[in-house]
Amino acid sequence: xxxxxxxxxxxxxxxxxxxxxxxxxxxxxxxxxxxxxxxxxxxxxxxxxxxxxxxxxxxxxxxxxxxxxxxxxxxxxxxxxxxxxxxxxxxxxxxxxxxxxxxxxxx
Amino acid sequence: xxxxxxxxxxxxxxxxxxxxxxxxxxxxxxxxxxxxxxxxxxxxxxxxxxxxxxxxxxxxxxxxxxxxxxxxxxxxxxxxxxxxxxxxxxxxxxxxxxxxxxxxxxxxxxxxxxxxxxxxxxxxxxxxxxxxxxxxxxxxxxxxxxxxxxxxxxxxxxxxxxxxxxxxxxxxxxxxxxxx
Numbered sequence: 001x002x003x004x005x006x007x008x009x010x011x012x013x014x015x016x017x018x019x020x021x022x023x024x025x026x027x028x029x030x031x032x033x034x035x036x037x038x039x040x041x042x043x044x045x046x047x048x049x050x051x052x053x054x055x056x057x058x059x060x061x062x063x064x065x066x067x068x069x070x071x072x073x074x075x076x077x078x079x080x081x082x083x084x085x086x087x088x089x090x091x092x093x094x095x096x097x098x099x100x101x102x103x104x105x106x107x
Numbered sequence: 108x109x110x111x112x113x114x115x116x117x118x119x120x121x122x123x124x125x126x127x128x129x130x131x132x133x134x135x136x137x138x139x140x141x142x143x144x145x146x147x148x149x150x151x152x153x154x155x156x157x158x159x160x161x162x163x164x165x166x167x168x169x170x171x172x173x174x175x176x177x178x179x180x181x182x183x184x185x186x187x188x189x190x191x192x193x194x195x196x197x198x199x200x201x202x203x204x205x206x207x208x209x210x211x212x213x214x215x216x217x218x219x220x221x222x223x224x225x226x227x228x229x230x231x232x233x234x235x236x237x238x239x240x241x242x243x244x245x246x247x248x249x250x251x252x253x254x255x256x257x258x259x260x261x262x263x264x265x266x267x268x269x270x271x272x273x274x275x276x277x278x279x280x281x282x283x284x285x286x287x
Contacts, residue, residue, distance in 0.1 A: 032187070033187050061229065069156075
């Protein structure tokens with residue numbers, strides 16, 4: 001128990017966690033059939049990449065890695081706003097969110 | 108202490124991500140994504156990124172997920188129907204997923220010289236972060252504000268009612284029948 005309280009976490013564990021989260025995001029992108037949950041899987045992948053950025057910033061004691069994560073967050077916020085607006089526009093025309101029925105670019 | 112917190116929140120994180128995949132209702136997926144993002148904030152704290160942990164909670168699990176749950180409720184999104192998906196996803200996608208996971212984890216586990224995250228690691232304070240952000244990286248920061256502005260305008264233009272051809276057509280068709 002004392003080992004658990006004093007020991008440190010290897011940074012490679014964070015990187016493995018980040019890889020697993022990224023892969024779960026890809027699997028979600030492939031198997032989910034709802035437009036909103038597909039979009040959520042993309043957010044999950046972005047978060048996984050952010051985790052590895054922060055891990056490497058911790059490894060090299062570099063502040064710029066964390067600033068990059070900050071920029072990724074801002075871009076993700078913009079992307080979420082535009083993406084959800086597109087989803088609302090699609091829903092208004094097609095009246096469905098199932099990706100199997102949204103297979104034409106033409107409205 | 109760090110090891111216990113890491114294991115606890117990594118398990119939360121993975122459980123939330125797996126639950127996101129297993130749930131069929133979008134609102135449940137959104138809530139499990141909030142769990143993932145909040146536990147990631149704790150992991151950022153373990154890595155000494157205190158500003159990013161706060162920003163993760165405020166921006167991701169606050170603003171972005173509120174937007175998601177808002178849209179799920181606005182569109183009254185129901186239970187998703189599970190279909191088999193495309194053959195390309197099955198034949199190329201899932202093997203590619205396994206390959207990506209294998210390559211990434213073997214690479215990461217064989218890299219020499221990766222350190223540890225522990226109590227003696229230096230914490231990047233908000234002051235350190237803002238010193239670099241507002242001195243060296245001021246131009247990218249300002250460009251991002253322009254990006255956000257464009258995104259707001261784009262979101263408003265896209266979600267505005269009646270910008271497509273459909274509703275005006277219906278209206279003119281109705282007017283036509285009324286005139287007849």
